[in-house]
Amino acid sequence: MQSLTSVQALRQARKNWRNADQKVGFVPTMGNLHNGHLQLVRAAKEHCDVVVVSIFVNPMQFGKNEDLDAYPRTLDEDKAKLEALGVEALFLPTVSEMYPRGLAKQTYVEVPGLSHILCGTSRPGHFRGVATIVCKLFNMVSPDMAFFGEKDFQQLQIIRLMAQDLSMPITIKGVPIEREESGLAMSSRNGYLNESQRACAPSLYRLIIALKEDIKGGKRDYAQLIEAYTAQIEQAGFKPDYLAISDAETLTAADENTTDIVILVAAYLGNTRLIDNLSFTR
Numbered sequence: 001m002q003s004l005t006s007v008q009a010l011r012q013a014r015k016n017w018r019n020a021d022q023k024v025g026f027v028p029t030m031g032n033l034h035n036g037h038l039q040l041v042r043a044a045k046e047h048c049d050v051v052v053v054s055i056f057v058n059p060m061q062f063g064k065n066e067d068l069d070a071y072p073r074t075l076d077e078d079k080a081k082l083e084a085l086g087v088e089a090l091f092l093p094t095v096s097e098m099y100p101r102g103l104a105k106q107t108y109v110e111v112p113g114l115s116h117i118l119c120g121t122s123r124p125g126h127f128r129g130v131a132t133i134v135c136k137l138f139n140m141v142s143p144d145m146a147f148f149g150e151k152d153f154q155q156l157q158i159i160r161l162m163a164q165d166l167s168m169p170i171t172i173k174g175v176p177i178e179r180e181e182s183g184l185a186m187s188s189r190n191g192y193l194n195e196s197q198r199a200c201a202p203s204l205y206r207l208i209i210a211l212k213e214d215i216k217g218g219k220r221d222y223a224q225l226i227e228a229y230t231a232q233i234e235q236a237g238f239k240p241d242y243l244a245i246s247d248a249e250t251l252t253a254a255d256e257n258t259t260d261i262v263i264l265v266a267a268y269l270g271n272t273r274l275i276d277n278l279s280f281t282r
Helices: 007-019 035-047 075-084 126-141 153-165 188-192 195-200 203-216 222-235
Strands: 002-004 024-029 050-055 089-091 145-149 171-175 239-247 260-269 272-281
Touching (some): 002 007, 007 126, 035 050, 035 145, 035 171, 089 126, 145 153, 203 272
Parallel strands (some): 024 145, 145 171
Antiparallel strands (some): 239 260, 260 272
């Protein structure tokens, strides 16, 4: 596995792959890799000749009171996992390589509408940081396909829109959520949970399964359902951020005519913010 730290070295490698007519798959990450990330790599290996993984903890997508400095960094373990899967190249840029003029002067990319609802309301500027770094990475790697987890459902839809709006010749592939045996969606932030919180955390998924069954069973007063289930989330020990029943494509509020639905939830367990979702056809 090549470890590349500069855009120049990455582009030279990309030129070699292109000359060999190899299809390139890309998996952008912030490291601290768990099996959810590795499923993205496996999907990329299945569809592409060459797989590039990036590890970059992106300061632009962290808010003032968020965990940039505390974000777990496990590079040696990450490298071993990627080598075991046969990844061809690991891109490890520094902050100065990605933002040579500094964050304050950096040109940014923003997807209007979708970036300012749900998680965008709670984390202002977050999706601007995500769209900007993903756009930069796409320009650097020039992949044929890019792979993202469906756990970050809103992020996935934003990246799809960005690629479409900016005429990027890249296929964006969503990969289903990888869950622990308990049902808890895998996330690097699960490592912040203590023992009692880890026992509580899977109830978030169980509650959105129950909400899905209520909707499939014919309940259509979505405002009432959101109110009732938000109360249940709170009773289970969480501090709810939002619960939404949305159109799976636009993420606007679902109505009685919506058939492709996604339930999206964000809630705090202690100081740890957990997100999850469940999509289905009514």
